[in-house]
Amino acid sequence: MTPTGEVASPESIAKYEAVIGLEVHVQLGTRTKIFCGCPTSFGAPPNTNVCPVCLGLPGALPVLSKDAVELAIKASMALNCEIRPLSRFARKNYFYPDLPKGYQISQYDEPVSEHGYLDIAVEGTAKRIGITRVHMEDDAGKSIHDGFRDSDRFSYVDLNRSGTPLIEIVSEPDMRSSDEAHAYLTELKQRLQFVEVSTCDMEKGHLRCDANVSVRPRGAEKLGTKVEVKNLNSFRFAKMAMDYEIARQVAVLEAGGTIHQETRLYNVESGETAGMRSKEQAHDYRYFPEPDLVPLRISNQWLDAVKAEMPELPAQKRRRFISDYGLREYDAEVLTASRPMAEYYEHVAEVSGDPKTAANWVIGDLSGALNAAGKDVTESPITAKSLGELVALINKGELSGKLAKDIFPKMFETGEPPAVIMDREGLRQNSDTGALEKIVDDVLAANGKQVEQYRSGKTTVMGFLVGQVMKASRGQANPGIVNEILKKKLG
Numbered sequence: 339m340t341p342t343g344e345v346a347s348p349e350s351i352a353k354y355e356a357v358i359g360l361e362v363h364v365q366l367g368t369r370t371k372i373f374c375g376c377p378t379s380f381g382a383p384p385n386t387n388v389c390p391v392c393l394g395l396p397g398a399l400p401v402l403s404k405d406a407v408e409l410a411i412k413a414s415m416a417l418n419c420e421i422r423p424l425s426r427f428a429r430k431n432y433f434y435p436d437l438p439k440g441y442q443i444s445q446y447d448e449p450v451s452e453h454g455y456l457d458i459a460v461e462g463t464a465k466r467i468g469i470t471r472v473h474m475e476d477d478a479g480k481s482i483h484d485g486f487r488d489s490d491r492f493s494y495v496d497l498n499r500s501g502t503p504l505i506e507i508v509s510e511p512d513m514r515s516s517d518e519a520h521a522y523l524t525e526l527k528q529r530l531q532f533v534e535v536s537t538c539d540m541e542k543g544h545l546r547c548d549a550n551v552s553v554r555p556r557g558a559e560k561l562g563t564k565v566e567v568k569n570l571n572s573f574r575f576a577k578m579a580m581d582y583e584i585a586r587q588v589a590v591l592e593a594g595g596t597i598h599q600e601t602r603l604y605n606v607e608s609g610e611t612a613g614m615r616s617k618e619q620a621h622d623y624r625y626f627p628e629p630d631l632v633p634l635r636i637s638n639q640w641l642d643a644v645k646a647e648m649p650e651l652p653a654q655k656r657r658r659f660i661s662d663y664g665l666r667e668y669d670a671e672v673l674t675a676s677r678p679m680a681e682y683y684e685h686v687a688e689v690s691g692d693p694k695t696a697a698n699w700v701i702g703d704l705s706g707a708l709n710a711a712g713k714d715v716t717e718s719p720i721t722a723k724s725l726g727e728l729v730a731l732i733n734k735g736e737l738s739g740k741l742a743k744d745i746f747p748k749m750f751e752t753g754e755p756p757a758v759i760m761d762r763e764g765l766r767q768n769s770d771t772g773a774l775e776k777i778v779d780d781v782l783a784a785n786g787k788q789v790e791q792y793r794s795g796k797t798t799v800m801g802f803l804v805g806q807v808m809k810a811s812r813g814q815a816n817p818g819i820v821n822e823i824l825k826k827k828l829g
């Protein structure tokens with residue numbers, strides 16, 4: 339469906355500059371909720387993972403989860419934020435049917451961390467995007483408006499999600515195009531997945547994104563009025579929604595209109611944004627310090643302990659793969675796309691002793707086979723150890739490159755190590771000089787005429803004799819060694 343709303347022409351859009359800031363909500367991967375011991379597991383029957391705390395019953399008191407704080411610290415470190423030694427929870431008051439407390443426990447002017455940044459690359463140029471703050475909060479429940487027989491008359495509420503730990507990552511308005519916003523989201527997600535703060539699975543709502551978009555004439559200092567666009571449930575839709583919103587705002591301004599500060603929803607089907615409500619101001623929420631929780635103090639000791647658990651981040655890994663393994667930049671990027679991929683590759687490199695060839699197999703044959711089978715590297719039927727062994731067998735001359743290509747699909751199908759398949763199918767390349775000499779002797783004895791021809795100067799019969807040896811060895815003789823032995827024996 340094509341958009342029916344008024345959007346500006348590319349020529350008009352080119353006269354303006356977009357200013358984009360992002361607010362990203364990420365569900366922390368704890369086993370239990372942030373202020374009670376209820377499980378966070380996805381897909382449980384409605385309203386079963388609940389207790390008086392997350393139901394907001396009177397008198398129930400929240401207890402902050404240490405795991406949730408540690409994951410918030412890890413996320414903050416991955417985003418280069420300064421962690422505050424003292425932060426505070428605050429009540430954010432609003433009514434919603436799936437918010438039984440009538441308020442969300444969030445953080446306001448004293449968030450867990452602030453002043454961070456992420457470096458992104460857009461068309462080969464590096465750019466630093468500021469991160470204003472990271473704050474912790476609890477999630478609301480879920481209103482379900484469809485899927486029931488009487489959904490035309492009723493909405494249902496499931497409170498399993500109520501009290502799930504979240505962090506909100508607020509960026510500075512540093513992005514100037516939807517491409518920059520897309521690059522920021524991609525880098526952010528990759529980092530949080532690497533440090534295992536969250537699965538960032540957007541389909542399950544583990545990563546949600548809102549965009550603040552405004553436009554101003556190119557060269558202008560003053561920021562335009564910003565509009566918040568919600569409901570961006572994939573990076574692709576987020577980019578489309580921002581592009582639409584930029585074009586809509588330019589059209590309004592070009593027609594002499596004004597932009598109103600509001601919240602708009604992106605409609606995936608029409609490709610348009612539509613006004614939802616005028617944007618709340620912070621004072622609408624009547625924030626005040628949460629009286630049921632003491633301030634959160636994070637000691638240097640605690641920070642050091644968490645720091646010691648931090649894994650290598652993707653950018654560091656890329657640099658190390660290039661310097662230590664001699665990989666090309668593109669290959670290093672592909673192999674660090676996810677932490678499981680990077681770990682798989684490093685294991686193959688280690689077992690094979692040949693990091694460059696290992697990279698070719700992982701990026702080429704393995705990734706191809708995984709894609710075709712619709713599998714992730716974590717589901718690979720071929721273990722990293724087996725693939726490393728395959729590369730090592732080729733390098734030792736026990737397996738020709740051609741036979742390796744034949745064995746690989748069998749490894750993928752059965753999950754067996756290469757040696758098992760080679761032995762069963764008699765595919766092992768024979769490099770045993772003693773055994774090969776015996777075969778060569780037999781072949782020479784049986785082909786006296788060709789031996790004579792060779793000795794009288796017709797060296798082209800060498801090819802024939804090599805062929806006879808290969809045949810006698812059922813294709814398993816190492817051709818290089820056969821050639822050497824033949825030359826020696828024929829003088």
Ligand SMILES: [Zn+2]
Binds near residue numbers: 374376393501
């Ligand atoms: Zn609970």
